[in-house]
Amino acid sequence: xxxxxxHRIVGALVGTCNMRGxxxxxxxxxxxxxxxxxxxxxxxGIAQLVSKQETLLSVPDAEQLVLCRKQLEARFDQQSGFHxxxxxxxxxxxxxxxxxxxxKKLMKEGIxxxxxxxxxxxxxxxxxxxxxxxxxxxxxxxxxxxAEPHTFKVITPPLVSNSLKYKVFCDCWxxxxxxxAGDAFxxxxxLYPGDPLQYHASHIVILLESPIVxxxxxIAKVRLAVIVNKLCIFAxxxxxxxxxxxxxxxxxxxxxxxxWEGNRDKMDMIAGSSARSC
Numbered sequence: 001x002x003x004x005x006x007h008r009i010v011g012a013l014v015g016t017c018n019m020r021g022x023x024x025x026x027x028x029x030x031x032x033x034x035x036x037x038x039x040x041x042x043x044x045g046i047a048q049l050v051s052k053q054e055t056l057l058s059v060p061d062a063e064q065l066v067l068c069r070k071q072l073e074a075r076f077d078q079q080s081g082f083h084x085x086x087x088x089x090x091x092x093x094x095x096x097x098x099x100x101x102x103x104k105k106l107m108k109e110g111i112x113x114x115x116x117x118x119x120x121x122x123x124x125x126x127x128x129x130x131x132x133x134x135x136x137x138x139x140x141x142x143x144x145x146x147a148e149p150h151t152f153k154v155i156t157p158p159l160v161s162n163s164l165k166y167k168v169f170c171d172c173w174x175x176x177x178x179x180x181a182g183d184a185f186x187x188x189x190x191l192y193p194g195d196p197l198q199y200h201a202s203h204i205v206i207l208l209e210s211p212i213v214x215x216x217x218x219i220a221k222v223r224l225a226v227i228v229n230k231l232c233i234f235a236x237x238x239x240x241x242x243x244x245x246x247x248x249x250x251x252x253x254x255x256x257x258x259x260w261e262g263n264r265d266k267m268d269m270i271a272g273s274s275a276r277s278c
Contacts, residue, residue, distance in 0.1 A: 040173070188205055233257050
């Protein structure tokens with residue numbers, strides 16, 4: 001939530017809610033970040049990229065296996081104690097019904113009512129002594145952090161600093177947008193004016209290898225933007241001279257926003273005919 005609210009980095013939730021099962025629209029932690037988001041966070045000192053592969057995939061020795069078994073048994077004991085306590089609390093809440101049922105059963109067996117003496121503490125003790133925790137019903141623990149201490153090493157994020165995709169991502173972020181992947185809309189990025197949970201995307205961003213775009217490609221992307229009610233932005237590199245030196249060129253990102261107005265004349269005609277008929 002800190003990355004989302006403070007740094008406008010959304011990522012993609014890829015976890016499954018264990019209470020409701022898998023759903024494409026109802027994902028939970030963990031969150032997965034793209035190469036652009038990862039590089040952006042690392043370069044600004046917001047996050048650190050580490051690898052835990054060696055530790056988490058290493059084969060435990062005999063001593064570690066014994067320790068893991070002891071810890072597993074301890075977790076089973078904790079769950080057993082919790083369920084036992086919950087069972088006794090339930091018995092206490094329904095003690096009056098339990099006493100009435102036991103008294104009725106004893107009377108059916110021929111014992112006189114005045115001879116029946118039931119002790120609540122004794123009943124609780126009997127239930128506690130006979131309680132058995134079935135490990136098949138044990139809950140699966142999903143800790144927020146790794147259950148045991150483990151080592152890691154800092155690694156360098158993928159080199160995407162000079163790519164067009166990374167430069168466009170950083171530039172759009174600097175302009176105040178939330179930037180997410182645009183695969184679902186046939187684009188490279190989606191731009192949001194606020195948190196994607198509260199706003200719809202306002203633009204789709206298409207990356208071009210060169211400033212030259214084929215007419216059919218242009219029409220397809222712009223019409224796609226019209227269908228999803230967004231503006232279409234084309235982004236591409238342009239080589240520019242630096243300090244008047246023809247041999248020293250700098251690649252700079254340029255943007256072109258395109259809005260479809262293919263039906264404008266038709267709509268004007270409809271509006272004019274409607275006005276005359278009125």
